[in-house]
């Protein structure tokens with residue numbers, strides 16, 4: 001197998017590229033460098049600069065590198081931006097995927113791993129979200145991921161492509177400091193940012209129907225997530241056809257905002273009391289995966305806990321922000 005990883009120079013992509021290359025898989029990365037740190041990639045992984053919207057370029061890369069499977073992560077992923085610029089999200093996330101699927105069909109590539117999101121579920125009122133929980137996304141970002149899954153399955157049937165869709169829950173941490181997320185869009189870097197400025201962390205609402213009143217999420221270490229990709233890629237490459245698997249990728253364990261901020265205080269040595277602010281529009285009280293199907297289908301389970309996520313993210317934060 002030779003795997004093309006689209007978006008492979010981004011935060012999650014570089015972890016996947018390293019995990020797959022480190023496990024002996026042959027890997028090529030395609031990235032438009034819009035959110036990339038190319039130095040994240042191992043030196044023996046070729047980096048092709050290009051967009052998944054560019055069909056001729058995609059066909060060229062698939063053919064020239066003898067690609068036999070694709071791990072498609074290239075996408076825009078900010079919820080607020082998707083609300084402000086929905087057409088861009090549909091164009092890049094759904095249009096880019098359609099272009100990629102056409103190129104794969106033309107080049108005879110029959111295996112695809114698609115990066116989806118827990119955002120496809122919206123705000124379901126359940127204790128554990130299974131893959132059969134109805135999908136009802138509440139923002140354009142989640143819609144593009146759900147539409148992407150539909151397209152993946154339809155094209156899989158039409159073109160004979162085996163597919164796996166991985167629905168990531170809340171990704172955090174870093175496998176090495178230089179691989180850390182440089183964006184400040186999710187709770188862990190947002191709290192680090194506040195502490196670095198000498199400000200109290202913010203809790204967006206403490207009147208939710210949860211044990212401590214703050215929102216509960218299923219945080220997953222990006223190194224575990226990368227290992228899930230490796231397991232899924234091997235499943236796709238194996239003799240037993242994968243068909244069209246759809247899997248939650250989480251730990252199956254809920255952690256509240258207040259609990260997470262306590263861990264961040266312990267790790268950073270700055271345990272100042274958070275301030276409670278109004279609820280952030282659109283937040284679900286609880287979003288926790290059932291991780292059973294992934295365990296059954298891939299023999300994969302997350303191994304790293306929240307403390308490890310926060311500690312590794314903090315090392316990366318200190319490297320990038322010179323603290």
Ligand SMILES: O=c1ccn([C@@H]2O[C@H](COP(=O)(O)OP(=O)(O)O[C@H]3O[C@H](CO)[C@@H](O)[C@H](O)[C@H]3O)[C@@H](O)[C@H]2O)c(=O)[nH]1
Nearest residue numbers: 117118119169170185186187190202203204215257280283
């Ligand atoms: O300073 C902060 C930042 C966040 N939060 C809360 O922390 C929780 C987690 O927030 P965030 O890290 O922004 O993640 P989510 O809103 O859960 O969304 C993430 O996780 C989803 C999958 O579960 C993905 O679809 C999204 O793209 C990704 O941003 C939410 O309840 C927020 O209200 C705070 O209380 N204070």
